[in-house]
Amino acid sequence: MKNIYVTQPTLPPLEEFIPYLEQIWENKILTNGGTFHQQLEQALCDYLGVKHLALFTNGTIALITALQALRITGEVITTPYSFVATAHSLLWNGIKPVFVDIDPISLNLDPAKIEAAITPQTTAIMPVHCYGYPCDVKRIQAIADNYNLKVIYDAAHAFGVKNQDGGILNHGDLSVLSFHATKVFNTFEGGAIICPDEKTKRRIDHLKNFGFVDEVTVVAAGINGKMSEINAAFGLLQLKGIDEALAKRQAIDAHYREGLKDIAGIRCADSGSYVANYAYFPIFVEKNRDALYETLKENGIFGRRYFYPLISDFPMYRGLPSAAPSNLPIARKTSEEVICLPIYPELSHDSQDKIINLILEHHSWRG
Numbered sequence: 001m002k003n004i005y006v007t008q009p010t011l012p013p014l015e016e017f018i019p020y021l022e023q024i025w026e027n028k029i030l031t032n033g034g035t036f037h038q039q040l041e042q043a044l045c046d047y048l049g050v051k052h053l054a055l056f057t058n059g060t061i062a063l064i065t066a067l068q069a070l071r072i073t074g075e076v077i078t079t080p081y082s083f084v085a086t087a088h089s090l091l092w093n094g095i096k097p098v099f100v101d102i103d104p105i106s107l108n109l110d111p112a113k114i115e116a117a118i119t120p121q122t123t124a125i126m127p128v129h130c131y132g133y134p135c136d137v138k139r140i141q142a143i144a145d146n147y148n149l150k151v152i153y154d155a156a157h158a159f160g161v162k163n164q165d166g167g168i169l170n171h172g173d174l175s176v177l178s179f180h181a182t183k184v185f186n187t188f189e190g191g192a193i194i195c196p197d198e199k200t201k202r203r204i205d206h207l208k209n210f211g212f213v214d215e216v217t218v219v220a221a222g223i224n225g226k227m228s229e230i231n232a233a234f235g236l237l238q239l240k241g242i243d244e245a246l247a248k249r250q251a252i253d254a255h256y257r258e259g260l261k262d263i264a265g266i267r268c269a270d271s272g273s274y275v276a277n278y279a280y281f282p283i284f285v286e287k288n289r290d291a292l293y294e295t296l297k298e299n300g301i302f303g304r305r306y307f308y309p310l311i312s313d314f315p316m317y318r319g320l321p322s323a324a325p326s327n328l329p330i331a332r333k334t335s336e337e338v339i340c341l342p343i344y345p346e347l348s349h350d351s352q353d354k355i356i357n358l359i360l361e362h363h364s365w366r367g
């Protein structure tokens, strides 16, 4: 049997992409806000239920630019339980990350612990909708309003997620998506910033194009964050299959939950009352996580320990006072127990049964 990895990108049939390429070859517009770029921005606004959106070359440059757009400085409160790009985007802006522990159920920033971390230098909160599980957006906004802080959501995992008030991307001052190959919706590489109004979008559009407003006017030290026409065209094609892909992910999630529900020492994440995107399937192994991780690997199943190590354990962060292990007990425990199991639309029922049986055998064998 072939190796199975934690994810596998969904690719539409190649022949369906050819007409898009032909159009690019004909128009000879390769980037700088061409037709496909404009079409994808509109199509994503419609699909995600947001008013304005600026496409980017990747999610990390989008995060860095979002911080620039709001002129964030000083200290920003964020989670250690995420992909390292979340905190890196702060360092690239000369901002000091302040790590706050996570909630054991949502695995997102614990709102009850945010206030204690606020100092006179704090200017913003950067929460992550980890695994696409929604943050407690109401409580986070209440704290931000109280202390006059901005909120920038790293929504890299949250494509298509909806809570009680609609799309999760309409919260905070800005939200940032990633369309990397490993994400639920991909453009090979790509990302976007969700903007609340036209003025903010205009500023972000300038920032992603070196700060140019017109041929002779540069208003800011912008960067090159533009998405190319090839990526935008691919995004338009991908979007046609997204609902089918999400439905398949939902079925895979359900099958795992059923298969794993009675295994002692293995816990699945709570399935909340919101529209999920089934981007990841984390399990939490009470004892000796790495033994199961290695057993799966020996059998060709390459799960991933997302997120281990914690961001706060990497050398550029671990000297910060907020990175102290005693400050982050829940994040630490979670990171020592987690394995993300393979989940992607083409994952077969048989492969899933093989994974479930391996976990079952491993755990009964351990007694």
Ligand SMILES: *Cc1c(COP(=O)(O)O)cnc(C)c1O
Pocket (backbone or CB within 6 Å): 058, 059, 060, 061, 082, 083, 085, 086, 128, 154, 156, 157, 178, 179, 180, 190, 191
């Ligand atoms: C993938 C990811 C990013 C970075 O996105 P890229 O498009 O790969 O640059 C940022 N934050 C989180 C939480 C991610 O998972």
